[in-house]
Amino acid sequence: MANPTSLQILLETSLPAAIQTEIEKLILVGELCPGQRINEALLAERFHTSRGPVREALRALEECGLVRAERNRGSFVRSVSLGEADEIYDLREVLDEFVGRKLAECILAEQLTQLRSFLAEMDVAVARKDLTGYHQINLRFHETLVDFVGNSRLSATYRRLTKELLMYRLHGLKEGGGFSVSNAEHKTIVKAIASRDPERAGRALRTHASDSRTRMHRAAIAAGSRVAR
Amino acid sequence: MANPTSLQILLETSLPAAIQTEIEKLILVGELCPGQRINEALLAERFHTSRGPVREALRALEECGLVRAERNRGSFVRSVSLGEADEIYDLREVLDEFVGRKLAECILAEQLTQLRSFLAEMDVAVARKDLTGYHQINLRFHETLVDFVGNSRLSATYRRLTKELLMYRLHGLKEGGGFSVSNAEHKTIVKAIASRDPERAGRALRTHASDSRTRMHRAAIAAGSRVAR
DNA sequence: GGTTTGCCGATTGTCTACAAATTACTGATT
DNA sequence: AATCAGTAATTTGTAGACAATCGGCAAACC
Known part of the structure; x- marks a missing residue:
């Protein structure tokens, strides 16, 4: 203190x-x-x-x-277990798909440019191997996506879930690598939204959430082999 | 007091x-x-x-x-506006579809019988024209559906949204009729889940949420023509 | 006449104090 | 040596008190 x-x-x-x-x-x-x-x-x-x-x-x-x-x-x-984190990911997949569909329909040009600037920032962070910086922007990127839908309850729900997910990470894993992969997915997402195809955009976001969950699992397994529990 | x-x-x-x-x-x-x-x-x-x-x-x-x-x-x-209620319904459609898909995959026989007993109870309430009783059971029915998925975050989120929706109702409408219609939909939902077809069950629940929203809109219009605001 | 200023009651925001419960500790006992 | 009881020390839960703030009303002013 x-x-x-x-x-x-x-x-x-x-x-x-x-x-x-x-x-x-x-x-x-x-x-x-x-x-x-x-x-x-x-x-x-x-x-x-x-x-x-x-x-x-x-x-x-x-x-x-x-x-x-x-x-x-x-x-x-609160300590969030892997099982609970999985529950949260189930929800996030659903919500993210919804976000993608909606955004494909309603996104504005200026919003797209803002998203692209996030992509550029993340590229910089990747180049610098600045992990924490990358994560900051990553969070902001996703929150911005959700906010662009313009549904305040959705935003609130999403943020709540995200916080709990962050808590899980604290439980004892240092974030298994592969964050440049994640950024490639981000670009796919923005492209899909820009294409104005709800189906495609929804799939892109859902896939990203799913892959993110897979990364979490890998990290959990890795951490599990390192530490006792 | x-x-x-x-x-x-x-x-x-x-x-x-x-x-x-x-x-x-x-x-x-x-x-x-x-x-x-x-x-x-x-x-x-x-x-x-x-x-x-x-x-x-x-x-x-x-x-x-x-x-x-x-x-x-x-x-x-808090006073929940029609616009906000709409936001909530957007979310509920998404979540309810998810619930349907999941339940089609994982529901147990005894859970199905429990759902059917809810249907019977609601039939009784409809026969008696017991509106408030019907709504009570209706709420329990949907919460039970969600709980059967076994995802605690989903349950919590759903309950939160439901409460806010109830608050909207208070804003000044007496629930436009057609609750026997709603009960027919409930039977469709249970059948769809029992068929173990995720697609069908998801659609059934999503449709129900959507119809429920439409009923709310009609009630809102009716109330709007009755009272000033 | 309309606006502004200053007071008054009501209500919120915070602090201190105390009772109840839990936890940690000590020491005796098996 | 380990266990258990009994006591002391934290820590929580609630109550009551006080200062700060807000809204309204009336008087003063332009």
Whole structure:
């Protein structure tokens, strides 16, 4: 707890909301590990606040699935198993196909150029072998795709699932390689959308999700042979 | 605020969670109307507790979309517009098709008999012209279908969307008739699943969702011609 | 007359305090 | 040495109190 942690958002939104996103960061960045117990007082101290707002943030995080609460025992960082990750991928395949179909029908020219700029950025990241940078853009790319559909519930659902999937990754694998492959798929996706063929675009996105799941499985197997559990 | 409201769940789960479901009921039953401001102190008094747990419950409800919060102004019951309901139906069509495909592959004999008992119950409700009873069973029927897939995230997502859809109904329409039609569709769905044909089952469920949306639209138009907005 | 300014009540947001429960620890006992 | 009971120390859950903010109303001003 060297630095008191940013929390600059404060003015924009409410304090509990700011704490919520901050705790979320701590989880997704791995400072709070899956299964670990969350100490309210410590977090309150860290954010220079009292336990009230922290508790509110934890309730919100519980509702969105990042945290699990046990009565009189406190909150724990949810640990997402491979099986659960698989469940999430089942959903993502379905949603992604829907995204592809919709986008083929309704995407605008300027949106396509924006997608292409993401592709270029990812190419750069690949060339530099900048894995973390690549993943950042990759996330933004997919979220942008979903947002372009213009369905707020879809976006919300997608983001929720994505976060849980990120949590699984934390469980103990370092991301099995082959991210240049992933970028080739991204280009296929954009081309398919640009072709305005719903069938093709839907298939492209679904395939990408499916391949992504396969990569996860490979990484899981690799990690499984390295570490005990 | 005649009766102090049940809240018996208390022992099973945490107090904030109990309050959350209780407020949820108040919303879905229409005692708290869409757009209405939620007074924390009043709710706390009603549940014989302090504002802390109530605030935690409201945070959770905000995260799951039933409530909207404005800084320094409090929480309001979310009002779901027709446009948003449409968004939700877009998603439900996709998810329901997925449910159909999956169930055609994996459903068990005993699960089928359970579904058929729902059909019978609904027939009874139709015969009695018991609208509210029918809707209760209808909800349970669809939730059961989704649960049979065995994907917890799917179930959670589906329930979330269903709740929001229920909120739209509250906005001012009394459910345009034709619920015997809906029940005929339910039978088609069960038959399609029992046939073990994923394509057919998927189509049946998707069609049902689509028709359900159409019914909503008709009801909305009817309500629109009755009331100002 | 219409707009602005300043107060007042009501409500939210946060903090501190305390009770209840759980966990960790100590020491005796088998 | 291991186990179990009993006690101390954390930690959670809730209550109550106080400051900050918002909305409305009336008086003052242009």
